Amino acid sequence: MSRMRILTEADLRRLVPLDMGVVACVEAAFAALATQAVAMPPILRLDIPEHRGEVDVKTAYVPGLDGFAVKISPGFFDNPQLGLPSLNGLMILFSARTGLIEALLLDNGHLTNMRTAAAGAAAARHLARPDARCAAIFGAGLQARLQLQALTLVRPIDGARIWARDADKARALARSLSDALGIPVTAIANPRAAVAGADIVVTTTPAEAPILMADWIEPGQHVTAMGSDAGHKNEIDPALVLRARDGYFADRLSQTRCLGELHHAIRAGLVAPDADFAELGAVIAGKAAGRCSADQITVADLTGTGVQDTAIAHFAAARARDAAVGRSMDSHSATADADAA
Amino acid sequence: MSRMRILTEADLRRLVPLDMGVVACVEAAFAALATQAVAMPPILRLDIPEHRGEVDVKTAYVPGLDGFAVKISPGFFDNPQLGLPSLNGLMILFSARTGLIEALLLDNGHLTNMRTAAAGAAAARHLARPDARCAAIFGAGLQARLQLQALTLVRPIDGARIWARDADKARALARSLSDALGIPVTAIANPRAAVAGADIVVTTTPAEAPILMADWIEPGQHVTAMGSDAGHKNEIDPALVLRARDGYFADRLSQTRCLGELHHAIRAGLVAPDADFAELGAVIAGKAAGRCSADQITVADLTGTGVQDTAIAHFAAARARDAAVGRSMDSHSATADADAA
Numbered sequence: 001m002s003r004m005r006i007l008t009e010a011d012l013r014r015l016v017p018l019d020m021g022v023v024a025c026v027e028a029a030f031a032a033l034a035t036q037a038v039a040m041p042p043i044l045r046l047d048i049p050e051h052r053g054e055v056d057v058k059t060a061y062v063p064g065l066d067g068f069a070v071k072i073s074p075g076f077f078d079n080p081q082l083g084l085p086s087l088n089g090l091m092i093l094f095s096a097r098t099g100l101i102e103a104l105l106l107d108n109g110h111l112t113n114m115r116t117a118a119a120g121a122a123a124a125r126h127l128a129r130p131d132a133r134c135a136a137i138f139g140a141g142l143q144a145r146l147q148l149q150a151l152t153l154v155r156p157i158d159g160a161r162i163w164a165r166d167a168d169k170a171r172a173l174a175r176s177l178s179d180a181l182g183i184p185v186t187a188i189a190n191p192r193a194a195v196a197g198a199d200i201v202v203t204t205t206p207a208e209a210p211i212l213m214a215d216w217i218e219p220g221q222h223v224t225a226m227g228s229d230a231g232h233k234n235e236i237d238p239a240l241v242l243r244a245r246d247g248y249f250a251d252r253l254s255q256t257r258c259l260g261e262l263h264h265a266i267r268a269g270l271v272a273p274d275a276d277f278a279e280l281g282a283v284i285a286g287k288a289a290g291r292c293s294a295d296q297i298t299v300a301d302l303t304g305t306g307v308q309d310t311a312i313a314h315f316a317a318a319r320a321r322d323a324a325v326g327r328s329m330d331s332h333s334a335t336a337d338a339d340a341a
Numbered sequence: 342m343s344r345m346r347i348l349t350e351a352d353l354r355r356l357v358p359l360d361m362g363v364v365a366c367v368e369a370a371f372a373a374l375a376t377q378a379v380a381m382p383p384i385l386r387l388d389i390p391e392h393r394g395e396v397d398v399k400t401a402y403v404p405g406l407d408g409f410a411v412k413i414s415p416g417f418f419d420n421p422q423l424g425l426p427s428l429n430g431l432m433i434l435f436s437a438r439t440g441l442i443e444a445l446l447l448d449n450g451h452l453t454n455m456r457t458a459a460a461g462a463a464a465a466r467h468l469a470r471p472d473a474r475c476a477a478i479f480g481a482g483l484q485a486r487l488q489l490q491a492l493t494l495v496r497p498i499d500g501a502r503i504w505a506r507d508a509d510k511a512r513a514l515a516r517s518l519s520d521a522l523g524i525p526v527t528a529i530a531n532p533r534a535a536v537a538g539a540d541i542v543v544t545t546t547p548a549e550a551p552i553l554m555a556d557w558i559e560p561g562q563h564v565t566a567m568g569s570d571a572g573h574k575n576e577i578d579p580a581l582v583l584r585a586r587d588g589y590f591a592d593r594l595s596q597t598r599c600l601g602e603l604h605h606a607i608r609a610g611l612v613a614p615d616a617d618f619a620e621l622g623a624v625i626a627g628k629a630a631g632r633c634s635a636d637q638i639t640v641a642d643l644t645g646t647g648v649q650d651t652a653i654a655h656f657a658a659a660r661a662r663d664a665a666v667g668r669s670m671d672s673h674s675a676t677a678d679a680d681a682a
Contacts, residue, residue, distance in 0.1 A: 007676065041385055041387050044384075046382050046409070048380065050404065051437060053437070053438075057400070059387050068387070070396070070413050076439050090442060092413060094413075097417070098392075098420055098423065098425055099394055099420070099429050100425070101447070106442070106672035325676070331448075331449055332349065332350050334351040334352050335347060335348065
């Protein structure tokens with residue numbers, strides 16, 4: 001009656017690697033967001049400044065999915081000094097019919113990493129030229145790695161450049177990705193040179209001032225900006241939104257207007273606050289045109305949405321059920337074994 | 342490093358019955374709310390009208406407590422037709438220093454029931470006359486039962502009356518409480534008669550129009566209104582707030598102004614929107630006067646606060662640790678046993 005499945009980070013890493021299944025799951029979530037009456041309340045945010053901590057809670061209900069997730073994402077930025085990761089947290093999957101817990105996904109952020117990378121793949125699959133071969137990645141963190149991996153799933157990528165403020169990190173990541181993907185990946189110290197001749201540019205940084213200039217972008221390039229998820233963050237030159245015009249796509253327009261790159265184009269007076277743009281989900285659902293020509297510049301502005309969380313939690317729980325992975329538990333019974341932690 | 346404790350509803354019912362420990366825990370939470378820089382963000386709310394479902398997420402950080410809770414409370418009102426309880430949910434206790442999960446409290450609402458009842462005890466302990474012996478309870482649900490039980494912990498209650506719209510339910514509850522508490526508890530069909538001569542009146546209903554009139558209240562009576570937690574709910578005649586004047590106390594003034602009984606007194610034009618009233622926590626902390634005379638009418642307006650959730654989650658986890666109850670789990674390791682649900 002109230003049995004739930006408990007899955008750990010190790011379980012979830014095994015069950016949900018970055019693959020086309022995850023990309024398809026996130027694409028379906030974006031399509032639902034653009035075509036259905038998805039309920040996605042504003043993010044709940046708790047700050048704990050004493051410990052440089054912040055907690056975000058996101059949720060969304062997608063009609064037709066029999067479950068919805070609540071995601072709790074704590075970020076505590078002094079953790080590395082304690083030998084702990086900054087980002088942790090979990091997702092809880094509830095039945096959309098009864099509100100009972102279906103699964104506890106103790107993922108420590110893994111599912112967020114996967115759904116964020118998959119959104120980059122979805123953007124490239126629907127907006128980049130089909131023959132895109134060369135990628136430029138800005139940043140040298142985990143998403144820099146995952147975004148390049150994600151691109152290789154959807155486009156015939158045969159080479160990549162990495163630019164990051166910290167040249168050592170860029171070099172280390174380039175070496176590691178060359179080995180992992182079996183393609184030449186090079187660290188490039190000049191960001192403009194990194195972009196020149198690339199087919200796809202992905203920015204994955206927490207920058208608070210543009211690191212990618214509008215006049216660096218060449219006809220036919222696709223840009224995915226996925227670093228900004230807060231009003232003060234800004235990776236791309238606001239003029240690029242204007243330059244892309246109909247080639248600009250939001251993951252969620254109501255969010256990119258206040259948290260994304262569009263926010264800064266509006267603040268700079270380049271775009272009207274109520275200017276309408278298509279959402280990526282509408283392109284995926286076939287309700288809006290994506291790339292119209294090989295010369296068009298396209299921009300995907302990704303801020304992260306609760307609907308991606310609900311979709312990947314649902315997906316992970318289904319894979320766990322099929323593979324019979326996880327611990328099954330009844331919330332009403334006493335815990336079987338009493339062991340001191 | 343990242344071990345957490347998992348506690349089920351059965352564990353938590355055993356560890357956290359309604360006792361003076363819980364009352365002290367909730368009193369400390371109210372005192373903290375009134376005296377410290379508690380961070381308590383607005384409630385996140387998701388509605389799923391197709392299944393008459395609603396989900397509330399609450400949280401609060403209390404400086405000095407080493408953990409904070411996030412509570413997820415789904416209410417699905419078609420569940421009784423499926424043989425399931427309407428209210429379910431869980432609390433997650435996180436370290437306030439690292440954001441790591443300390444405990445998963447799969448309580449299906451038990452801890453909320455306890456902290457809500459304990460708030461009623463705290464209100465009576467600080468606002469009712471010390472010699473209060475007779476209680477009148479409005480409503481016949483679980484909180485009607487728990488509120489009377491809670492009063493017996495803090496005042497020498499030797500008799501009680503129950504009034505509810507459904508007279509059969511009132512009779513059944515009165516019988517059951519007589520047996521459980523060993524005092525005469527009588528169902529009374531006329532609400533005014535139920536109030537006459539009582540020392541404490543507690544309203545525990547989801548009423549949307551007043552069920553307790555101002556002119557029924559006698560000098561020296563204490564009223565706790567704990568049913569309203571939404572703008573459209575209203576249990577007491579707005580004139581009673583005016584009649585109580587300095588005897589009115591909010592659990593959280595910013596909440597009772599929009600969710601509590603005060604809200605309706607403001608809407609009726611009886612109280613200015615910015616009129617200041619003391620909070621119950623200030624009385625508990627000795628920063629504000631409570632009851633000033635045996636004749637004074639006092640009113641406690643309780644809407645429920647995230648700080649109560651953080652306090653009781655912390656308290657439950659500490660009791661579990663002391664009693665070595667629960668299952669210990671590492672979110673990084675694979676689940677030991679793979680068993681299909």
